[in-house]
């Protein structure tokens with residue numbers, strides 16, 4: 001994404017984050033087609049030979065194992081949800097370029113993203129019920145989780161460009177391992193306000209019911225997903241977790 005450009009810049013990284021908003025909103029709209037289907041996430045629903053987990057966890061482990069063989073996790077933009085269940089790629093594909101400090105490898109907050117998504121976010125927008133569409137729903141959930149994880153771990157790239165642009169500002173706080181000072185330095189409240197507003201506006205557009213008559217229905221109850229849930233998701237989780245990743249990366253930037 002941003003590093004396909006000649007030069008990694010805060011502008012190019014922010015453009016990638018803006019594009020990722022579309023991916024997140026569309027994947028949530030897809031998931032919202034289905035009811036909650038809570039059995040999918042039940043750890044004790046059934047015995048899966050060789051696994052001791054929910055059907056969804058089994059689906060994610062097996063999918064990540066396959067995707068790892070084709071090199072998904074060779075990219076600095078991708079983090080697995082189950083790092084212990086992935087493989088080294090078995091195809092001789094070229095590796096994406098590396099632009100981050102090697103310490104990036106130690107930062108993976110997917111456990112927090114998983115808990116937030118299943119326990120907090122899904123119940124807000126998935127209707128109660130069970131339609132037995134487990135495989136389709138698991139696939140939608142994984143799309144949502146991968147998009148959210150990519151966006152949040154993109155904080156590593158944001159932190160890298162911020163450090164490169166102003167090492168004199170960040171170095172003292174890194175040497176002092178001062179999380180609070182780093183958080184203050186990397187926070188741009190006006191940008192965050194714009195993100196929340198843009199995400200709400202995009203959801204209002206993408207989640208409309210489009211018909212062939214001229215009247216586009218924009219009543220709140222007709223949106224495929226409530227736009228305020230998505231902007232709240234950004235305010236409460238996506239941006240704070242992105243900043244958490246930024247701080248964690250910067251703390252290790254001079255290792």
Ligand SMILES: C=C(O[C@@H]1C=C(C(=O)O)C=C[C@H]1O)C(=O)O
Pocket residue numbers: 014017158186187188189191192195238239240242243
């Ligand atoms: C990602 C950035 O860092 C911080 C996090 C933001 C976000 O998650 O959208 C926005 C502004 C900053 O407070 C950025 O500066 O663009």
